[in-house]
Structures are given as C-alpha cells and as structure tokens.
Amino acid sequence: MQITLPRIGTVAAWRQQVRRLAAAGIDPAAVIWSVGETAPDLFAAAPPRPAAPTRLMLSREAVEGIEMALMHSDPERFSRAHALVLRLSRRELRWGDRSDPALRRLLDQQKAVGREIHKMHGFVRFREVTPPGANRRAFAAWFEPEHPILEAAAPFFARRFGDMDWLIATPTLTASCEDGEMRITETEARQPPPEDAAEELWRVYFAAIFNPARLMVRAMKSHMPQKYWKNLPEADLIPGLIRAAETRVRAMHDPGTALPATLPGPRLRRKAPAGRS
Amino acid sequence: MVQRTLPEKLSILADAAKYDASCASSGGERRGSRDGKGIGSTTGAGICHAWAPDGRCISLLKVLLTNFCIYDCAYCINRVSSRVERARFSVEEVVSLTLEFYRRNYIEGLFLSSGIIRSPDETMAEMVRVARTLREREHFRGYIHLKTIPDAAPELIAEAGTWADRLSINVELPTEAALTQLAPEKSVKTIHGAMAEVKARGEAARDRTARGTRAPRFAPAGQSTQMIVGADAATDGEILRRSSSLYNSFALRRVYYSAFSPIPDASRMLPLIQPPLVREHRLYQADWLMRNYGFDATEIAPPTGMLDLQIDPKLAWALAHRALFPVDVNRAAREMLLRIPGIGPRSVERIVTARRHRTLRYEDLLAIGCVLKHAEPFITLPGWSPRALPDDANLRARFAPAPEQLSLF
Numbered sequence: 001m002q003i004t005l006p007r008i009g010t011v012a013a014w015r016q017q018v019r020r021l022a023a024a025g026i027d028p029a030a031v032i033w034s035v036g037e038t039a040p041d042l043f044a045a046a047p048p049r050p051a052a053p054t055r056l057m058l059s060r061e062a063v064e065g066i067e068m069a070l071m072h073s074d075p076e077r078f079s080r081a082h083a084l085v086l087r088l089s090r091r092e093l094r095w096g097d098r099s100d101p102a103l104r105r106l107l108d109q110q111k112a113v114g115r116e117i118h119k120m121h122g123f124v125r126f127r128e129v130t131p132p133g134a135n136r137r138a139f140a141a142w143f144e145p146e147h148p149i150l151e152a153a154a155p156f157f158a159r160r161f162g163d164m165d166w167l168i169a170t171p172t173l174t175a176s177c178e179d180g181e182m183r184i185t186e187t188e189a190r191q192p193p194p195e196d197a198a199e200e201l202w203r204v205y206f207a208a209i210f211n212p213a214r215l216m217v218r219a220m221k222s223h224m225p226q227k228y229w230k231n232l233p234e235a236d237l238i239p240g241l242i243r244a245a246e247t248r249v250r251a252m253h254d255p256g257t258a259l260p261a262t263l264p265g266p267r268l269r270r271k272a273p274a275g276r277s
Numbered sequence: 278m279v280q281r282t283l284p285e286k287l288s289i290l291a292d293a294a295k296y297d298a299s300c301a302s303s304g305g306e307r308r309g310s311r312d313g314k315g316i317g318s319t320t321g322a323g324i325c326h327a328w329a330p331d332g333r334c335i336s337l338l339k340v341l342l343t344n345f346c347i348y349d350c351a352y353c354i355n356r357v358s359s360r361v362e363r364a365r366f367s368v369e370e371v372v373s374l375t376l377e378f379y380r381r382n383y384i385e386g387l388f389l390s391s392g393i394i395r396s397p398d399e400t401m402a403e404m405v406r407v408a409r410t411l412r413e414r415e416h417f418r419g420y421i422h423l424k425t426i427p428d429a430a431p432e433l434i435a436e437a438g439t440w441a442d443r444l445s446i447n448v449e450l451p452t453e454a455a456l457t458q459l460a461p462e463k464s465v466k467t468i469h470g471a472m473a474e475v476k477a478r479g480e481a482a483r484d485r486t487a488r489g490t491r492a493p494r495f496a497p498a499g500q501s502t503q504m505i506v507g508a509d510a511a512t513d514g515e516i517l518r519r520s521s522s523l524y525n526s527f528a529l530r531r532v533y534y535s536a537f538s539p540i541p542d543a544s545r546m547l548p549l550i551q552p553p554l555v556r557e558h559r560l561y562q563a564d565w566l567m568r569n570y571g572f573d574a575t576e577i578a579p580p581t582g583m584l585d586l587q588i589d590p591k592l593a594w595a596l597a598h599r600a601l602f603p604v605d606v607n608r609a610a611r612e613m614l615l616r617i618p619g620i621g622p623r624s625v626e627r628i629v630t631a632r633r634h635r636t637l638r639y640e641d642l643l644a645i646g647c648v649l650k651h652a653e654p655f656i657t658l659p660g661w662s663p664r665a666l667p668d669d670a671n672l673r674a675r676f677a678p679a680p681e682q683l684s685l686f
Contacts (some may be wrong), residue, residue, distance in 0.1 A: 009581070021505060051328045094634060098644040122326045125501045139380060157382075160318040161308025163416070165381060180313045198377050205378075208291035210329040213538045213552055219332025223325065234327060241330050252539045 002032045008173060008184050010035055011147070018056070018082055025051040028086060031080030035148075054086050062088060062095040065097070070108040073147045080106060114149055120145055121151045121226050124168055126197035136179070138165040142192035142231060150175055151184055159183045191243045192231070199233040206234040212245035213252070281364050287374065289364040293344040293355050294390055296540070297447075297504055300325075300535040302335045302385035303422040305442045305498030314417030317379060317386070319442065323420075324401070337377050337388040337422060346392030348451070350460035351544040352508045352537060355392045359542045364396075371407045372415065379419055386442075393426060393439055401429035408440035409419050415483030420498075427463070427471040438478055438495035443530070445628055447503045448523065451516045455509035459546065461660055472527040475500045479528070499530040506560060507553040508537040512582030514574075515565055521574035524567070535561045544573070559584040566591055569622055570615045587677040592618040595655055602659040602667045606642070612619060619651030639684055652674070 005013045014033070021031065058066075066081050080102055098104045105234040109256035126139035139161075145153070150168070159168060167176040174187045220238075229235035280595040281289075303323030308318050325334035342364035344355040354361055375387045389407055393400050411417040423441040425434055437444055437497050446468055448633055450456045453465045475496065480497035502523060504516065509517075520532040536552035563584060570591070577590050585593045595602060604613055606628060614625045627645045631637055639660030642649060654666040654675070664670065 012412075023525065034603040043393070081568035096630065098646075101310070101640050104644060118324070122324045124382050126341050127382075141382070150677040156320075161316060162313045163316050163379070168637060180311070189401050198380070198381060201284060201287060202378060202381070202383050204287050204655070205338065206329065206335070208288045208329065209335060210296050211295050211331045211333075211538060214333075214536070215553075216332030217330055218329040220330050223332075223334065232327065238330055245330070248537065252541050 001030060001041050001224065002034070004037070005033065005035050007148075007186065008151070011067050011151075014070060014078055014081075017069070019087055020080070022054045022086060022089070025053040027051060028079055028083040031079060033082075033084065034075075052088050056085060057089045058085065059095055065095070065110050066106065068113050068152070069106045071113045071147055071149045071152055072109040073078050074109060077106075077109065083140065084117045113149060113152075116145055116147050117149050117153045118135070119228065120149060121174055123159070123224075124233060125199075125233055126166060127193045128198070136165050138167075140167045140169070140193040144231065145170060146227070148172060154182060155183065169252070201238055203234050207237055207241060211242050212241070212248040215245045217242060263264050283370065283374075284362040286366055286370070287340070287549055289362050290341045290344060290366060291339065291393075293341045293361070294388070296354065296535060296538065297339065297388070297390060297424070298333075299422070299501055300339060300388065300674060301422075301443075301501070302332050302336045303498070303532065305420075305496075308418045310416075310418050315418050316376070317417050317419035319385075319418070319420055323368040326385065336340070336385045337420065338375055338384045339388040340366070340371065340374075340390075342371065342389060342400070343395050344392045345395055345552065347395075348393055348460070348462045350463065351506075351546045352449070352459055352505055352540075354540040354542075356544070359540075360545070361542060368403060368410060372410050375411060375419075376415060376417065379417070382402055384419075386417075386422070388422040390423070390424035391426070397426045397428040397432060398430050399534050401426045405433055405436050405440065406436065418574040420500045422498075425471060425475070427467045429471075429558065432678055434474055434516070435478060435495075438475065439493060441496050443501060444475050444496045445501045445503070446475070448519075449503070449505060449517050450509055451504050451506075451511035453510065459508065467595060469527075472500065472502070472523075472529075476527045483562035492602070496637070499528065501531040501533065503533040503535055504535050506534050506557055508547055509549070511562060512578070513556070513584045514578030514582040516560060517567070517574040519580050520564060521567060524614055533684045534564070556584070557585050559586060563590045566594075571612055572616075574653055588673070589618075592617070592651060596673055599667050599672075602655040603663050604655060606656050606658040607636055617655050619648035619653075619654055621656075628640045 003017055009184060037240060070077055070081055084102055084106060088095060091099055093103060098107060122144050124141045126141045129140045130137045150170050156176045158177050165178045169187050171190060174185050176183055178227060298586045301323055305319060305321065307319060307321050309318040314612065324334060325336050327335040328498060329335060345363050345365060345535055346355045349358050378384045383531045389404055391400050391404055408421050408423060422443045423437045425437060425444045425446045427446050448468055449460055456463055456465055477500060478495045482492045485491055523529050523532055535559050536554050536557035538552040563577045566574045566577055578592060584590055602616055611625060611629060614620060614628060624645050628637065631641065637658055639658060654663050654672055657663060
C-alpha cells in the first residue's frame with residue numbers, strides 16, 4: 001500500500017499513520033511512503049497481509065529521536081522508522097543500541113538533522129524589507145537546507161526575534177512570523193530578498209576580525225562547508241583574505257613598514273550584485 | 278583628527294579586538310523575546326554564525342570601544358607606543374551596530390572590550406553604559422560579554438555584572454615575572470582581586486535569602502580569562518598549574534590560551550615568530566582533560582615541563598603509565614575508562630549503559646564511536662587482546678607522525 005504524507009506536518013502525519021498501521025497489524029515492508037504528490041507505484045496495489053496488531057510503547061527519548069531522524073532527506077527514513085517503532089515496542093530492540101544497523105542508521109540521521117538545524121540557526125541571514133510607514137520592522141531570508149528541517153528550526157527564530165516580523169523561505173516551505181504569529185506555508189517566490197546595505201558593514205567586520213597570522217582554511221571549511229557559502233554575504237571575501245594573508249604577515253615582520261592595519265587587501269565592495277534567480 | 282566613518286571605525290576596532298580568543302556565547306540563563314517586548318534570546322548552548330579563514334568561530338560582535346590606550350603592554354597591538362591607527366566608537370554606535378547585526382542573525386551578541394583612556398574607571402563606566410543601554414532602553418536579550426578592567430571601581434564591576442552574561446579579566450601572562458616585565462601597569466594582585474570580586478558577587482546572586490527572595494542577577498555565564506602563550510619562557514607545566522589554580526580559586530568557566538601572534542608594529546622585546554598554534558592546541562586539549570576527564574595539572578605535564586607536540590596529552594599520559602593498561606572495558610570503573618586514549622565522555626556513557634545489558638565485544642566499540650586506532654593497545658575485551666602491544670617499546674611511533682628529513686638548504 002502507498003501512503004503519501006503532506007509536505008507540511010510530515011512527521012505528525014507519519015506518526016498518525018504508523019499508529020493506525022500498527023493497530024491493523026500491517027507489515028512495514030508492505031508500505032511505500034512518499035511526501036507531497038507522487039506518481040502511483042505500480043506494485044503498490046498488492047493487498048497487505050494483516051498480522052497481529054502491535055501496541056506502540058516508546059520512551060520519550062525514542063519518540064524525540066525518531067521524530068528528528070524523520071526530517072532527514074533519505075527517502076527510506078519512513079519505512080526504516082516504521083519497522084524500528086514496531087521492534088522497539090515489542091522489546092526486540094533497546095533504544096540507543098548502536099550495534100543494530102537500522103537503529104544506528106537512524107541515530108546517525110538524527111544527529112545529521114540536529115546538526116543541520118543548528119547550522120541553520122547560525123547561517124540564516126536576514127535582509128531588511130520593512131515597508132515604508134510600518135510600525136514593526138520586517139526582515140526576510142532565503143535558506144537552502146540539506147534536509148527538510150524548516151518546521152523544526154523555525155520556532156527558534158520566533159523566540160529570538162520577538163519584536164520584528166520575519167520570513168524564511170526555503171525551496172519547498174516558508175516560515176513567517178507576523179505580529180508574533182508563526183505560520184508554515186508552501187514557498188511561492190523561490191528567490192532571495194533584495195540586498196541590504198547593512199551587509200557591507202558585516203563584510204567589513206568579517207574581514208577585520210580575521211587574523212592572517214593564523215590561517216587555517218581547513219578548520220573553517222569543516223565548520224562552514226562550502227554548500228552554505230552561496231547564501232552568506234561574507235563568503236565571497238574568503239578567497240581574497242586567504243590570498244592576502246601571507247603578504248600581510250610578512251609586512252608585520254618588516255620593521256620598516258608603516259601600518260595599514262585597516263581595510264586590508266580584499267575588495268570590500270561587491271563587484272556586482274550576486275545574480276541569483 | 279579627521280572624523281572617521283563608521284566602516285573605518287569598525288574595521289580598526291574589530292582588527293584590534295581579534296587577539297582575544299574567546300567568542301563563546303554559551304552558559305548562563307535561557308531567555309527569549311516571544312512576548313514581543315524586546316529582541317533576542319539565549320539558549321545556553323551558544324551558536325556560531327560564521328567562521329573566519331583562521332578557523333575561528335564568529336559568534337559575537339567582538340570590538341573595542343576604543344583602541345586609544347594609556348598602557349604600554351608589550352604584547353598588545355594597542356599599546357600607547359604602537360603606531361597603529363586609532364579610533365573610538367560612541368556608545369550609540371556600538372549599541373546600533375549590535376542591534377542591526379543581531380536583527381540580521383549575524384551574531385549572538387556583543388563582546389565589548391576597550392583600551393584604557395583617561396582612567397580605568399572612566400573607560401569601564403562607558404562600557405557599562407553600552408550594556409545598560411542595550412538592556413534597558415533597547416530591551417536586548419541576547420548575549421553580552423564585557424571585558425572588565427581590573428583596576429576599575431568595585432561598583433562598576435557590580436553594575437557590569439548586572440547587565441552582562443559573562444565578565445572576563447585577562448591574566449595576560451602565565452607568570453608574575455613576565456607580567457611585570459611586559460605589562461608594567463598591570464599587577465597580578467589587582468587582577469586576582471577583581472576576579473575574587475566577580476566570583477563572590479556571582480555566588481551571592483545564586484543564593485536566596487531565608488524568605489526566598491533572590492539577590493540581583495550577576496553575570497549568569499560566569500567569568501573567563503586569557504593567557505598569551507609563547508611571549509615569555511613559561512613552560513606548559515607552569516601554564517597548566519596556573520590554570521588549575523585559577524579554576525579552583527576563582528571558579529572560572531574557561532581559561533583561553535592565545536598563541537602569541539605577530540602584530541603590526543610589534544615591540545622589540547618580543548619574538549616575531551609564527552604563532553605556536555600546535556602548542557596552543559595541546560594546551561587546550563590538556564585544559565579539557567583537567568575539566569572533563571578528572572586529570573590533575575601535575576599529571577598531564579611531563580617532567581620536562583613541555584607537552585608532546587606530536588601526540589595528544591591523553592595518549593602521552595597513557596604511554597607514560599603503561600602499567601595501568603590494558604583496561605578491561607567490561608569491568609573497569611568509569612574513571613579508568615575515561616583515561617583510555619580514543620574513548621571520550623560520550624563513549625564512556627554509552628559503554629556503561631550498554632554493558633548493563635550485555636558483555637561488550639570489540640565490534641560494539643566501533644559502533645559506539647570509539648577511536649579504536651588509539652584505543653587498541655590499551656584495552657582488552659572479547660574479540661580483542663592487545664597481547665604485547667602495551668609493552669612495545671615502539672608504541673609511540675604507532676601514533677606520532679613519521680619522522681621527516683629536514684631540508685638541507
């Protein structure tokens with residue numbers, strides 16, 4: 001049988017479905033999961049063979065872990081979690097047992113999702129879009145997460161930016177908060193908001209806080225992988241900063257050099273507005 | 278003097294602030310602004326918003342209020358005798374930069390430090406004014422770290438703690454002799470006095486009176502400090518013992534180590550060398566062992582006083598104490614598990630939980646996430662015996678990078 005989960009509230013819908021399937025005693029192997037609209041699967045019509053129903057009993061920790069892992073982009077995540085929920089409930093498996101390959105995979109995906117949410121909290125960059133005459137300031141951002149995590153990541157922004165309106169658009173869903181009320185909707189305009197003059201100041205700061213005498217490009221890239229760079233206004237300064245580092249350090253060793261400590265090598269103004277569509 | 282633009286000031290005053298290693302926004306209380314009456318939140322965990330090409334996280338707007346300074350500390354880019362360009366922010370400029378950066382999600386908050394102009398009290402008062410304006414007028418609930426000036430009046434330190442999440446006072450150098458020589462205006466006694474003051478106020482703020490009323494809030498994320506490594510002749514042993522005594526005496530959350538880094542227009546008293554980054558890294562590892570693994574400062578530093586640069590201090594300790602190994606992973610106490618190279622606190626937790634249910638095998642450690650390449654010679658359990666490995670005279674060579682022929686020219 002085929003079950004299509006909605007794009008908004010995917011995890012809650014999956015939970016509801018699994019409860020129903022477990023009560024009906026349906027074998028997880030007989031279920032094909034998908035999200036959004038998908039073409040019907042040719043083999044999906046085979047009638048599932050019902051077995052004995054399973055009463056779902058999970059620790060809170062397990063529920064939270066599974067729900068997080070379900071935000072991974074792996075298409076197999078729904079059926080893997082479905083099977084694991086049944087095995088955990090029947091006490092065939094202990095939550096946290098990493099020697100079980102399926103559970104270990106789920107735990108790894110839970111970790112990957114957690115990391116992606118954390119990165120999103122750090123790397124979203126708002127641009128001011130306050131309409132003239134408005135009494136609340138408004139900001140908007142475009143972000144491309146690797147996993148569909150927006151619903152889990154958005155409440156953080158609501159707690160943080162209480163006195164302003166904001167919107168974060170991703171390729172699939174958009175989170176927005178107006179007058180303190182948060183909503184998740186399907187994304188309409190798939191493009192970044194217009195540029196914001198404050199970004200130039202941020203770029204000045206980014207260039208100035210860098211210490212050329214301690215160049216460690218690998219450490220930077222491991223924490224801030226290049227997949228995030230295209231939506232970070234400071235990232236196009238990085239190659240120039242790296243190139244100029246050695247010359248700047250050599251200048252420090254030369255006692256005769258005067259002190260151009262400010263506004264170093266890299267061009268601080270953008271060459272052209274970043275052309276994204 | 279010419280009037281500088283805001284970007285010029287920001288560039289000069291951020292450049293001057295980058296020698297402070299800390300950018301932590303963790304610890305302390307959880308706050309939010311869901312009520313709509315303010316801006317900002319803290320989660321207790323800290324978030325990095327970017328990384329600079331020096332591999333360091335950018336979490337806070339780290340700037341100096343001014344880099345004009347009447348002191349002459351040899352290691353500092355802002356000392357009075359340096360020819361570096363000078364600038365000064367107004368209180369409003371720092372407040373507005375913090376808020377505008379914060380609203381765009383560039384930062385977790387502000388780390389404000391300052392050169393000393395006119396007098397320590399006057400400078401400290403202006404820094405406190407920035408923090409007060411952010412909290413009282415702007416209802417800013419993000420993170421604030423204030424670098425405290427040790428000679429400032431106690432009332433100013435008290436007010437700083439009312440607004441800030443964290444206070445820090447840098448001990449600057451590991452030994453008193455070096456401080457006297459390189460930072461003639463600073464004294465260990467004053468620095469320790471200010472730290473004791475911060476500690477006492479922090480403790481008072483956590484107490485409740487008999488009626489249950491709370492004392493006023495004071496720097497809920499505690500205090501930290503920084504030591505410059507490599508500017509004087511102190512050994513790693515001296516540095517670690519100093520850290521250990523600082524942790525014990527003043528309840529510091531963190532001691533930061535900053536490899537002395539060449540600065541423009543450096544003083545002739547100091548070595549213009551590549552910053553000793555590996556040494557700094559080993560000191561952080563050793564510090565971590567003291568705080569999270571139950572190691573004592575005197576155990577970690579070898580008799581020579583210097584940490585092994587090629588292998589990490591935990592491994593070095595295990596190699597020097599081979600009689601204690603191999604450890605039986607299924608039976609050893611938690612404290613001993615923590616001493617096995619390649620096994621950290623999280624793996625120890627997983628081992629202790631798992632072995633309640635069954636006997637662990639070698640393959641289980643792999644699944645748990647232990648670094649077996651490091652652990653193998655030091656453990657025994659079903660599926661693995663190190664045989665003669667713990668006694669192998671060449672065991673160190675298994676971990677150290679291969680020796681390299683030096684260039685002849």
